[in-house]
């Protein structure tokens with residue numbers, strides 16, 4: 001249930017969600033998100049931006065995007081205090097990893113998971129720095145919380161109306177790769193692409209760069225060559241076999257695994273259906289997936305033991321799924 005709504009910036013609202021019966025909510029880790037069901041076919045993912053130590057509430061912050069797909073406009077228009085809301089349990093594909101130092105880089109509303117992560121790092125006395133790129137002080141979401149004593153001294157806020165942008169120059173911490181340092185990036189697609197490309201060019205290893213997307217980006221390349229890109233774009237037919245029954249289902253080039261399975265009555269958990277939330281991750285028992293999601297890290301994709309059935313395909317004639 002929507003408990004309170006408050007202004008987080010000129011275009012962003014914070015929503016405090018509590019259980020309708022006043023009970024506790026499932027616990028979460030910093031970096032987690034929830035699905036918010038806004039209508040029969042309108043589901044959006046929002047990061048939890050409060051402290052994981054808070055048991056009785058979830059806090060999400062949503063920037064109104066007048067050029068987006070409509071979720072934020074619907075949410076700003078329809079969510080009022082007291083409204084009951086269907087949400088998923090928290091899911092985390094953007095967890096903090098073990099490292100000696102953490103560099104958090106947020107663009108605009110991408111601050112939401114990173115704020116929770118920064119507070120978690122501060123609470124455990126870990127070494128970190130948080131860079132937050134915004135258009136102006138008026139448009140900086142959740143600025144007040146960033147300026148608290150626990151985070152303030154380790155936070156650098158950059159305002160583009162003062163010429164301080166990621167394109168004008170990355171933070172010094174990103175220019176020289178350091179071993180045992182983890183970098184986390186969240187923000188608009190163009191911002192993330194730029195920061196990751198520059199950090200990679202500076203020498204950071206893919207396993208050190210952690211990203212969170214809430215809109216699909218370009219299809220991921222598994223090896224960086226032109227051949228991989230071509231394979232990622234072309235869709236071909238293959239077969240999925242379900243381990244529990246042994247039944248095989250042909251997947252035509254123009255349908256997804258999830259579409260085929262749900263049409264046959266095989267239950268698959270779905271949410272974003274764009275490869276960005278992780279709801280449909282399914283264990284692969286045999287065969288090689290052709291990963292097209294934004295959820296798994298390069299290492300996880302290379303392991304080839306899980307697949308997002310809403311969008312990914314197969315590099316082998318058959319995939320055996322643990323369903």
Ligand code: FES
Pocket residue numbers: 269270271272273274275276277278279280281293295308309310311
């Ligand atoms: S349903 Fe969201 S990744 Fe597949």
